[in-house]
Structure formats: C-alpha cells, structure tokens
C-alpha cells in the first residue's frame with residue numbers, strides 16, 4: 577500500500593548519570609573521588625533511503641526511542657553511550673514539527689540525515705572534584721512526515737489512456753494495466769534507461785475533471801508531480817470517434833492550472849497512445865494544427881514511436 581502521510585513520536589535516549597565514588601582501602605575510608613561520567617544518550621536520526629517508497633511502515637509503528645546512556649561507575653569508568661536510532665524514510669519526505677508547525681527538513685538525497693531528537697548528555701562523575709551530576713534530559717517530539725515523490729517525469733492523463741502499459745514497456749516497473757479506468761490507485765515509480773542516461777518516471781493514477789479539488793483523490797496525486805522536471809501527457813487516441821482528444825488535453829491542462837503549485841508551467845510532451853487502433857491517421861495532423869504543437873504518436877503494444885518519444889524526453893530532461 578502507498579501511504580504518503582504519517583505522524584510519529586520520537587524520543588532520544590537519556591544521558592547516563594555521573595557516578596559518585598571514592599577510592600577506599602582498609603586505611604583510607606574515603607579517598608580520591610573516582611566516579612566516572614555517564615554515557616551520552618542515543619540520538620534519533622531520520623535517514624532518506626532510495627529503497628523505501630511509502631510511509632506505510634509508520635502507520636503500524638509510530639513510536640521510536642533511542643537507547644539511553646549507561647551510568648558512570650567507580651574507577652573513572654564512563655558509562656556506555658546509547659546507540660543512535662536510524663529511521664529510514666523515502667527520498668522526498670518532508671518533516672515538520674507538529675507542536676510548532678515548523679518545517680524542519682526535506683530529505684531528498686539517498687543517505688541524507690536529520691537528527692530529529694538529540695540524546696541527553698552523560699552526567700559528570702565526581703572524579704573532577706565536584707559532585708556528580710545526573711544525565712541530561714533527552715529531546716522528544718511529535719513530527720509529521722509527508723512524502724512528495726522525487727521523479728523526473730510525471731505521466732498524466734485520463735484513466736485508461738495507457739500510462740501503466742507505457743511505463744511497463746519502457747522500465748521494469750510492474751504497474752498493473754487493465755481495460756477499465758482507475759486501475760492505478762497510487763503513483764508507481766519506474767526507472768527508464770535510454771542509452772547511457774537514466775530517468776525516473778512516475779506513473780500516476782488517472783486524472784478526472786475536478787481532480788484539482790480532490791475528485792478521484794486527484795489533489796493527493798497531483799502533489800506527487802510537483803517535483804517532476806517534466807510531464808508526459810498521455811491521451812487515448814483510439815477513442816477519437818467518441819471523445820475529442822483536443823478537448824481531453826484542454827480539460828486536463830485546466831485541472832493542472834487550477835491545482836496550482838506551478839505544475840501547469842512545467843515542460844510537457846503530448847503523447848497520443850494506441851495509434852495501432854487507428855485506420856485513418858489524418859485526425860492527428862488536424863489536432864496538431866489546432867494545438868500549434870507537435871504531438872508524439874505511439875503504440876505501447878506494437879512499440880511504434882517509443883524510441884522517438886524516449887529520444888525527445890531524454891533530450892529535454894537529462
């Protein structure tokens with residue numbers, strides 16, 4: 577399941593207490609102070625990982641706690657520090673503090689980290705000629721995680737246009753394709769290699785009229801194309817006798833514009849899919865003329881036009 581929002585509680589480890597101890601012998605009852613320091617508590621650290629693509633885990637597991645530091649002991653022995661707790665999150669996770677509403681960080685690159693709760697410092701022992709101190713208090717906070725996918729190309733269009741068939745034909749992504757609308761329920765990422773270059777494509781659930789205001793969960797999905805460099809707008813040309821592809825393009829463009837967040841100003845390639853079903857292709861020229869823009873004509877089934885399309889996408893986006 578793809579989940580793109582979560583709330584979690586994080587608590588770092590407490591610092592270990594400093595120790596009060598004196599060297600004793602048969603003669604000297606209370607000799608030199610030798611109480612060791614307490615160990616530092618472990619931090620809680622969020623770390624972006626390219627191996628994760630959903631926040632689903634955080635719906636089952638909401639509480640995270642790092643190890644505490646151990647107390648100091650006699651003979652100047654420092655307590656063992658608590659281990660840091662690393663929490664992997666998908667690349668593209670935006671972190672906010674719930675209490676203050678403050679934006680904390682956007683973890684984008686694989687391996688990037690954020691210390692989200694600092695462990696308490698270990699307390700000083702009495703060995704330095706002063707009283708021992710207790711361990712420091714660890715930080716704790718409630719945070720929200722919001723995933724906005726990181727992909728180069730967003731594949732958008734009405735349901736059933738052939739978006740998933742296309743991504744499955746050019747990448748190893750297994751995006752279910754079927755002859756009914758709304759087959760794709762969550763964005764699916766696919767890595768496409770073309771000659772020596774690599775781009776990540778996001779196969780989006782189909783958009784419908786009113787998507788910008790939440791129809792068909794459109795607004796939830798549109799946010800995942802906010803960070804793409806470019807859009808690939810796919811239209812089902814086999815429907816030409818029943819549906820006007822030109823109007824389809826305008827309708828979806830309008831949704832992008834109404835959604836905002838500058839997604840309508842992204843560079844866009846228009847693709848007419850399912851050309852294998854057309855007897856008469858003259859309609860394509862007519863629509864191109866109306867649009868004043870070149871459209872790419874492909875068949876994800878026969879692979880016609882796919883190479884030319886990838887050439888153009890990679891030329892524009894790499």
Ligand SMILES: Nc1nc2c(ncn2[C@@H]2O[C@H](COP(=O)(O)OP(=O)(O)OP(=O)(O)O)[C@@H](O)[C@H]2O)c(=O)[nH]1
Pocket residue numbers: 734735736737738739740741742752753754755756757758759760761780781782783849850851852853874875876877878
């Ligand atoms: N003839 C033909 N059929 C195609 C082509 N591409 C896709 N299809 C068919 O069109 C139907 C819809 O394909 P999908 O890839 O599921 O479409 P989608 O745009 O991902 O649909 P949603 O996930 O519902 O938005 C399936 O039955 C595909 O087999 C094509 O190039 N030619």
Ligand SMILES: [Mg+2]
Pocket residue numbers: 739740741751752753759760779780781782
């Ligand atoms: Mg699909």
